[in-house]
Amino acid sequence: MENETKEVLSPNKGLLQSPELYQYILESSVYPNEPEPLKELRAVTASHPRALMGTAPDAGQMMSMLLQLVNAKKTIEIGVFTGYSLLRTALTIPDDGKIIAGDLNLDTYEIGLPIIKKAGVEHKINFIQSEAFPVLNKLLETSNNEGSFDFAYVDADKINYHNYHERLLKLLKVGGLVVYDNTLWGGSVAMPEDHVAEKWRTNRHWIIEFNKLLASDSRIQICLAPLGDGMTICKRLI
Numbered sequence: 001m002e003n004e005t006k007e008v009l010s011p012n013k014g015l016l017q018s019p020e021l022y023q024y025i026l027e028s029s030v031y032p033n034e035p036e037p038l039k040e041l042r043a044v045t046a047s048h049p050r051a052l053m054g055t056a057p058d059a060g061q062m063m064s065m066l067l068q069l070v071n072a073k074k075t076i077e078i079g080v081f082t083g084y085s086l087l088r089t090a091l092t093i094p095d096d097g098k099i100i101a102g103d104l105n106l107d108t109y110e111i112g113l114p115i116i117k118k119a120g121v122e123h124k125i126n127f128i129q130s131e132a133f134p135v136l137n138k139l140l141e142t143s144n145n146e147g148s149f150d151f152a153y154v155d156a157d158k159i160n161y162h163n164y165h166e167r168l169l170k171l172l173k174v175g176g177l178v179v180y181d182n183t184l185w186g187g188s189v190a191m192p193e194d195h196v197a198e199k200w201r202t203n204r205h206w207i208i209e210f211n212k213l214l215a216s217d218s219r220i221q222i223c224l225a226p227l228g229d230g231m232t233i234c235k236r237l238i
């Protein structure tokens, strides 16, 4: 029974040398401490045709650690899908913490919403069904929001990551973190273009350019963690 559940819930999404090694990380380090509502959310997401888009559980575990390290209370999420990373954040920040969460798609958010409600953390979430730009632009219209966020997570349209970056750096506190998902894009960033499977060709160029941009941005300190599909952690320095 245990094995059956694992197979359904844990497709090998990792970049590691073997599926066994990824499964080992999940079973030895991630699942034993993964809160029950997150397990439930993965289970309800597993049958969605785009389930592979969800933030990987090991990446979610790192998010919790980062949120705790910066004592995050005020956060932004761009790209919610069914809400795995959102629920991770909501379960980690304090009871009076707030998350502004934007996604174009309300239907997918509603798949996870009953679990978010049952976990008792919905009051921390302000979900906005929208393109990301208006959400960020609206926040920037209120000058009090500048330099006020502790943490941001970006997991949406890769072509606009550089535009989100400029806005998020204004919204983050000095010392705050922004984490970008998919910065290794299935490993395709390090392959010659003609070796890249069709699925990963879209966006590969944007991710490669974005990684260069982050590496040359003196306003931030970065670390590209090879977890999930690659997560770049950026700390605002100035």
Ligand SMILES: C[S@@+](CC[C@H](N)C(=O)[O-])C[C@H]1O[C@@H](n2cnc3c(N)ncnc32)[C@H](O)[C@@H]1O
Pocket (backbone or CB within 6 Å): 053, 054, 055, 078, 079, 080, 081, 082, 083, 084, 085, 086, 102, 103, 104, 105, 108, 130, 131, 132, 133, 155, 156, 157
């Ligand atoms: C990879 S999924 C997010 C996964 C999510 N973080 C999780 O843990 O399950 C990407 C999401 O970004 C949303 N999205 C794509 N383009 C967007 C845009 N321009 N503005 C807002 N949301 C967008 C999609 O609707 C989709 O739900």
Ligand SMILES: O=c1cc(-c2ccc(O)cc2)oc2c(O)c(O)ccc12
Pocket (backbone or CB within 6 Å): 013, 014, 052, 053, 054, 055, 056, 155, 156, 157, 181, 182, 227, 228, 229
């Ligand atoms: O097709 C994908 C796959 C992912 C993905 C792969 C591996 C992981 O450990 C996590 C996520 O992420 C995607 C994504 O964020 C997106 O916006 C579109 C497609 C995919």
